[in-house]
Amino acid sequence: AQSVTQLDSHVSVSEGTPVLLRCNYSSSYSPSLFWYVQHPNKGLQLLLKYTSAATLVKGINGFEAEFKKSETSFHLTKPSAHMSDAAEYFCVVSRNNNDMRFGAGTRLTVKP
Amino acid sequence: NAGVTQTPKFRILKIGQSMTLQCTQDMNHNYMYWYRQDPGMGLKLIYYSVGAGITDKGEVPNGYNVSRSTTEDFPLRLELAAPSQTSVYFCASSYHGSNTGELFFGEGSRLTVL
Numbered sequence: 001a002q003s004v005t006q007l008d009s010h011v012s013v014s015e016g017t018p019v020l021l022r023c024n025y026s027s028s029y030s031p032s033l034f035w036y037v038q039h040p041n042k043g044l045q046l047l048l049k050y051t052s053a054a055t056l057v058k059g060i061n062g063f064e065a066e067f068k069k070s071e072t073s074f075h076l077t078k079p080s081a082h083m084s085d086a087a088e089y090f091c092v093v094s095r096n097n098n099d100m101r102f103g104a105g106t107r108l109t110v111k112p
Numbered sequence: 113n114a115g116v117t118q119t120p121k122f123r124i125l126k127i128g129q130s131m132t133l134q135c136t137q138d139m140n141h142n143y144m145y146w147y148r149q150d151p152g153m154g155l156k157l158i159y160y161s162v163g164a165g166i167t168d169k170g171e172v173p174n175g176y177n178v179s180r181s182t183t184e185d186f187p188l189r190l191e192l193a194a195p196s197q198t199s200v201y202f203c204a205s206s207y208h209g210s211n212t213g214e215l216f217f218g219e220g221s222r223l224t225v226l
Contacts (some may be wrong), residue, residue, distance in 0.1 A: 004154075
């Protein structure tokens, strides 16, 4: 079985400060890991993905995530938050094409 | 670029009614998926399809049916609607499949069953 746990349901940062959204995963196999973002009343959009290549993955809009097998973590970071980053973020683990498991989501608020 | 289009965006049903959520994609993707999203929870897979004529159950298929007669269309049928089916439904498609490829999502269909 595989699952993901997003450790924070809500994160609030000030504009221009770093963002850290935490995700731990559980998987019996070498997983594929993803971060998706959902803006209000919109569908989800892929931020970045890890599929067993480089452990540091760069995504769109300045986000990146590091795969740490020893810690079973895949935390999402961004050096400097922008107001447009305010959204819901989902960590996802996948073993095959019909077994994607979504975390419960982390709502990111960015204060001016 | 239309991408993945879902209709309707909003619908209110009475208990026991039936309806179909429509989903169409114009990217010639073989893989298509239906998810539901409940408050405070991640998305859960209802049904998926790996190509025209092929469908299979996901994590939460009870109370739903799907068909895939063409590559473009993947409608989701709700029979005998129940309050537990109140949710936001997302259709998604992928060229390589969700394990390695990007999922492209529609904007969602918000369904309320009263």
